[in-house]
Amino acid sequence: MIELKNINKSFGTKKVINNLDLVIPDGQILAIVGPSGGGKTTLLRTLAGLEKADSGTFLQDGEPFDPASDKHQEQVVGVVFQDFQLFPHLNVMDNITIGPRLVLKEEKEVYTKKAQNLASLLGIEELLYSYPFQLSGGQKQRLAIARAMAMGPKVLAYDEPTSALDPALRQQVESLILELKADGVTQIVVTHDLVFAENIADKLLKVEPIG
Ligand SMILES: Nc1ncnc2c1ncn2[C@@H]1O[C@H](COP(=O)(O)OP(=O)(O)O)[C@@H](O)[C@H]1O
Numbered sequence: 001m002i003e004l005k006n007i008n009k010s011f012g013t014k015k016v017i018n019n020l021d022l023v024i025p026d027g028q029i030l031a032i033v034g035p036s037g038g039g040k041t042t043l044l045r046t047l048a049g050l051e052k053a054d055s056g057t058f059l060q061d062g063e064p065f066d067p068a069s070d071k072h073q074e075q076v077v078g079v080v081f082q083d084f085q086l087f088p089h090l091n092v093m094d095n096i097t098i099g100p101r102l103v104l105k106e107e108k109e110v111y112t113k114k115a116q117n118l119a120s121l122l123g124i125e126e127l128l129y130s131y132p133f134q135l136s137g138g139q140k141q142r143l144a145i146a147r148a149m150a151m152g153p154k155v156l157a158y159d160e161p162t163s164a165l166d167p168a169l170r171q172q173v174e175s176l177i178l179e180l181k182a183d184g185v186t187q188i189v190v191t192h193d194l195v196f197a198e199n200i201a202d203k204l205l206k207v208e209p210i211g
C-alpha cells in the first residue's frame with residue numbers, strides 16, 4: 001500500500017498541491033480527475049521523483065520513502081507520461097531495456113528476457129526492432145507502459161492516457177488498464193475525462209486548482 005500524508009508543493013508563491021492525503025491499496029486503481037492546472041501532472045512528477053515535495057510523507061507499506069532520492073534505485077511509482085517521452089533514436093527493445101541496463105545494472109540476459117515478456121504482455125512483441133516513429137499512437141503508449149514496468153515499480157501511473165489517442169482507442173486503453181489490474185498491478189490514472197475515470201476506478205479523487 002502506498003500512502004501520501006500532508007504533501008505540499010509550491011512553485012514560487014503558487015501553491016499547486018495543498019495538504020494532500022492519499023491511500024492507494026494494492027491492486028486497486030485510483031483515478032485522479034480535475035481540470036487543467038489542478039496539479040495532477042505535478043503530483044505524478046513528484047511521485048516519480050522528478051519534482052521534490054516541499055513537505056509531507058510518502059509511505060510504502062508503512063515505511064517512509066523519498067521518491068526524489070537518487071539512492072532509491074528501485075522505483076516505487078513508474079509514470080507513463082502524456083507525451084510518452086520515448087527515445088526516438090532507440091528501438092523498442094532498447095527503449096524498454098535502457099533503465100534496467102543503466103540504472104538497475106541488470107545482466108543482458110535478464111533485461112532482454114524481461115523486455116520480451118513485457119512486450120508480449122502488451123502485445124508489441126512483433127515490434128521489438130521497430131523505432132518509435134514506426135509505431136501508432138496506441139503502440140507508442142504500450143511501449144511507454146512496458147518501459148515503465150521494466151523498472152519494477154510497485155505502482156504504475158498514467159498522465160492523461162486517453163488524450164494522445166484517437167477516441168476509438170479509448171476502449172483499448174481501458175481494457176489494457178483493467179487487464180493489468182487483473183494481473184495485480186496497482187495503478188494511478190490521471191485524467192480530465194470523468195466517464196473514463198468512472199469506468200476504471202476503484203477510487204476517485206477530484207482535484208481543483210488552488211486559489
Ligand atoms: N515547473 C514548473 N514551474 C512553475 N510552475 C509550474 C511548473 N509545473 C507546473 N506549474 C504550474 O502548476 C500548476 C499545476 O500544473 P500541472 O501540475 O501541470 O496541472 P495539471 O496537470 O492538473 O493540468 C499550473 O498552474 C502550472 O502552470
Ligand SMILES: [Mg+2]
Pocket residue numbers: 040041042159
Ligand atoms: Mg497535466
